[in-house]
Amino acid sequence: xxxxxxxxxxxxxxxxxxxxxxGAIQRIEGQPAPGQTVDVFSAEGQFLARxxxxxxxxxxxxxWTFDDEPVDAQFFRNRIRAALARRALxxxxxxxxxxxxxxxxxxxxxGLIVDRYADLLVLQSLTAGSEAWKPTLADLLLEETGLAxxxxxxxxxxxxxxxxxxxxxxxxxxxxTALITIIEHGLRYLVDPAHGxxxxxxxxxxxxxxxxxxxxxxxxxxxxxxxxxxxxxxALAGGAASVISVDASADALALCRHHLALNRLxxxxxxxxxxxxxxxxxxxxDQGCQFDLIILDPPKFAPTSAQAERAARxxxxxxxxxxxxxxxxxxxxxxxxxxxxxxxxFQKIVAAAALDAGVDAQIVEHLFQAAxxxxxxxxxxxxxxxxxxxxxx
Numbered sequence: 381x382x383x384x385x386x387x388x389x390x391x392x393x394x395x396x397x398x399x400x401x402x403g404a405i406q407r408i409e410g411q412p413a414p415g416q417t418v419d420v421f422s423a424e425g426q427f428l429a430r431x432x433x434x435x436x437x438x439x440x441x442x443x444w445t446f447d448d449e450p451v452d453a454q455f456f457r458n459r460i461r462a463a464l465a466r467r468a469l470x471x472x473x474x475x476x477x478x479x480x481x482x483x484x485x486x487x488x489x490x491g492l493i494v495d496r497y498a499d500l501l502v503l504q505s506l507t508a509g510s511e512a513w514k515p516t517l518a519d520l521l522l523e524e525t526g527l528a529x530x531x532x533x534x535x536x537x538x539x540x541x542x543x544x545x546x547x548x549x550x551x552x553x554x555x556x557t558a559l560i561t562i563i564e565h566g567l568r569y570l571v572d573p574a575h576g577x578x579x580x581x582x583x584x585x586x587x588x589x590x591x592x593x594x595x596x597x598x599x600x601x602x603x604x605x606x607x608x609x610x611x612x613x614x615a616l617a618g619g620a621a622s623v624i625s626v627d628a629s630a631d632a633l634a635l636c637r638h639h640l641a642l643n644r645l646x647x648x649x650x651x652x653x654x655x656x657x658x659x660x661x662x663x664x665x666d667q668g669c670q671f672d673l674i675i676l677d678p679p680k681f682a683p684t685s686a687q688a689e690r691a692a693r694x695x696x697x698x699x700x701x702x703x704x705x706x707x708x709x710x711x712x713x714x715x716x717x718x719x720x721x722x723x724x725x726f727q728k729i730v731a732a733a734a735l736d737a738g739v740d741a742q743i744v745e746h747l748f749q750a751a752x753x754x755x756x757x758x759x760x761x762x763x764x765x766x767x768x769x770x771x772x773x
Contacts, residue, residue: 381410381433383441387423396758398443398485400431405440414543415512417444417451432490432509436543442490442509453516456489460517460524463487470751478562478571480583480752481525486762487754491542494521495579497560497571501530502579503551508542518551529553533579548574565590567613568642570635577607584749584765585610585677588713591747591769592675593618595711599672602626602664602705604657604698609636611675611713616645620673624651626660658694661701674702676714681721688720692729695721699733703741703772712770715747723766730768740773 385393389404400420412418412433418441420429430451431441444451463482472479481501482494491507501521505511511534518530530553535546549555559570564586573580589610596618603612606625615623627633633652640647653660657678676698681691695716702712716726727743734741747767749755755762 381408381412381416381418383408383418383420383431383433385420385422385428390422390426390428393420393428393443393446396446398431398490398759399439400429400441400443402438402440413512415508415510432507432512434508434542437508437541442485442507444488444490444509453520456513456517457520457524459488460520463489464524466754467752472752476562476564476586478564478581478583479586480750481521483753483762485759486756492517493579495581495583496525496527497562497573497580499527499529500556500560500573501525501527502573503530503532503534504536504579505532505534505544505547506536506538506542508544511542511544514551522552529556531555531573533573565593565614567617567639569608569610569613569639570642572635582607582610582677584717584753585715586750588715588747588767589614591745592673592713595713595769596620596673599711600670601673602671602675602702604661604674604676604702605678606636606675607632607677609639611677612636612650613639613643613645615673615675616640616649617643620649622649622651624653624671626653626655626657628654628656630654658697658701661698661705665701665704669705670707671705671710672707673711673713674706676702676712678715678717680718681716688718688725691718691721692725695726695729696733696736699730700737703734703737703739706739706772708772710772712741712772713747713767714770715765715767717765719761719764721766723763726766727768730770734770734772741770742773743768744771745769 384406386406416433418433429443429446431443478497480495491510493504495502505514530551532551535548571580592611593614596615601615601620601623603625606627612625681694749765
């Protein structure tokens with residue numbers, strides 16, 4: 381099976397970018413099934429790559445390898461081993477027992493995400509290619525890690541773009557019968573791999589939670605979109621004078637409250653508010669409330685660039701309100717995890733929010749996803765989490 385590109389459309393592959401869009405294809409030779417491996421050639425007949433075919437997606441094929449090598453079980457074993465070796469170099473287990481093992485394109489395995497929570501692996505298969513190899517990948521992951529349980533959380537909406545239905549449940553070994561306890565920088569969290577956001581927890585924010593801990597001492601803190609309290613716990617552990625945690629999910633807030641008790645953090649310095657953060661921020665503004673440290677970690681407002689304009693308005697709104705609620709010399713820690721909003725645009729949005737709020741502010745630090753969520757230099761789209769630490773003048 382072969383894909384032949386239109387003349388001049390091979391440049392991205394020569395730069396080792398792994399995506400082949402439908403508009404770049406001149407013809408398909410044969411009738412490849414979803415996820416089947418195809419060879420990719422330039423219009424002049426040059427071999428370019430070996431890729432997984434996806435007939436339902438605008439990204440018609442995703443590259444497994446740019447070399448003329450077989451894509452088989454040994455190929456995937458080698459990729460998994462390489463990803464595990466890179467995590468070992470990072471010494472992540474010195475601070476946590478929960479981290480990302482496979483980060484899709486950036487680890488040379490498009491569509492595959494694998495996270496480890498203590499002795500449980502959680503897998504997301506997001507593309508036709510990873511789906512076709514899922515049984516093989518499941519076996520290899522357990523063999524290479526020495527673990528016995530693998531749970532699937534392939535229920536992300538992007539699977540629909542690949543023509544794939546959602547899938548969740550145990551892949552290998554028994555399903556978890558209780559929440560998984562993980563440890564991160566000395567704090568304990570309970571993770572629900574079956575129902576929690578993403579694969580159960582926001583592993584990508586690990587270093588940023590630790591950074592907030594160092595900023596919180598003596599400060600009155602507002603944790604917006606707090607989920608189960610990752611930033612809240614670190615602020616209290618860092619000596620915050622008080623923390624208000626806001627989220628729209630009663631279940632997430634119940635777990636946040638439980639996390640405080642689990643870690644013996646001072647409940648008398650903590651307040652929980654259930655509600656829409658946009659409404660809560662406006663209410664605080666109208667009441668004249670002020671804070672020393674505000675954390676904004678919203679959900680993905682813009683999964684793709686098509687939603688960027690609407691998302692930009694939402695990001696600007698919450699950051700504008702946050703600037704108004706900060707005291708002079710107050711700190712804003714603000715994030716975007718939207719793929720459709722790049723780092724430059726996010727900074728412009730936050731700058732516009734400060735301007736409209738009538739405040740001067742400085743960026744003193746840029747924050748990123750954790751190191752176990754690497755970004756291939758050939759695939760900048762992998763840098764999805766953007767964060768700014770700003771000080772209000």
